[in-house]
Amino acid sequence: MTSSKRTDACPEDQAPAALQAAAGDSPQASAGHGEGGLRPAARAAGITRRSFALGCTGAAALLALGGAVQAFGSDALVRPPGGQDEGAFIAACIRCDKCIQACPEGAVVPAPLEKGLLNARTPTLDFKLGWCDYCEGSHAGVPQCAALCPTEALRLPSGARPEDVVIGKAYIVREWCLAWRLKNCRICVDACPYDAIELNGDGLPVVLLDKCNGCGLCENLCISMIGTRIVDKATDRAVTVRPTAVVEGLLAREAGVGGRP
């Protein structure tokens, strides 16, 4: 977009206008007028070559931006209910903040730029701030984020029940989990509204993937990072909700290296 600077520095641009206006120059004459000259395409449009170049530079910059953003890819994020088809979601989201402001739990937050330029300002869920009860407590089970979305980036099929809308899956990092290290914590097990976390034979919590729909109450209540870390190297709570595909990838990798520790 350097062309705009060049344009800036050309005050003589006004001179040809005045000259022409005075002398009633013909188009041919003006075309021969150095800076004021026009390419055929620009002439048809009735704009100066400089203006034409500026427009093309801007258009090219937006094309390059689109291509670069797509080429670099972006992190998978946990989306509010109705935004699970990432392609359809990212096509329609205009980053209007409605879903973020509408969430009664305050769980919908704008994704920061760290998650990629494409994700920046799009809604994601922060289960540290709240969890998704599908607005059953506040709006009779009509998720407000999806209801208010003006461009249908968040779109729920009519009559969708919480069980049908899988936001993501809970995943327990066993090294960071109080129960797995010291036993006797069952906060997430007791909290889960879908009975998707149970104690295994050894009394340790495990996630039942087919029941979990990623509501995030387990993450919201997990005490492993509140106040003090259970493990020094822990960077997050022991149980977190992540996009379904991410959790499936993690589980597949664990299975590949011969089961979990």
Place this chain on the structure above:
Amino acid sequence: MRPRPRIKAKDLRALAIITVVAVIAVAGMFNSALSGAGNLSSFGYGLISAVCPLGAVEAMIAANTVIPRALLSLGVVLLLAVLFGRAFCAWVCPAPLLQRWFPGRRGTKNGSSGQDGPDGEGGQPGPGAPASDSRAYRLMRSVGFDSRYIVLGGALVSTAAFGFPVFCLVCPVGLVFATIFAVFRLFAFGELTVTLLAFPIILVLELVVFRKWCTRICPLGALVSLMAAANRFFRVSWDESKCLEATQGMRCSLCHKACSREKVDPRGKEPAARGPNSCTKCRECTDACPAKAISFPFLSE
């Protein structure tokens, strides 16, 4: 001659923009009746909201489907354009106010701030434009074809090619509210992110480095200008019986010179001037006219 209005148009515009931004910021920050109102990209109450026309078009292109509420809102915005033309660009959009507050190298710091320096504004469509009478040329003239429309085309092609609303990523309106809410979230939730620094930098790059963002680049303004071709109300009206040029043969042109941003000529005389659909109804020409010959009546003629 009426006494000079006490409040200048530029102060009125600043007041209008600050009010819009403040209402949206307060509605977004505090739990209120307006919760879920959204930012300027889709501001409204409940299911009723004015979706950004460019965002609506981009979303429908990228999603390759008709989005009923976006389409409906597009119709409403068109009606607003019939009523108010391109007034959004002077009275609602925060970009021109930011340009006034952060003058660039050639920004003026005196009373005519908000206007670009008279020397630096080359490249208006008029100079060198052929006086051809071809149909295509007249059509281009009637919408005031300029570089913004090419950028608009680029935004839409890029959106279609890559499957997401490309201009939304860098839209100054979106970035203004993103910055406001990022600052709010820093204090409310302790969310310290790169966003806080990066968005203001992108904004400064767009608006301060490219001083002519609004008049030469902004594709949203281009879309509003296109719609403003249908504007019928509050159009600029020039009273020939008052004009010093027409009545006393003085060389004045102050109204046209006052329009340093958009280069519209309220008198419709200047062959190089941009079309009336580029007029943002900023009322600088009204303020500049020593004879009070220029007004914006509800219905002219």
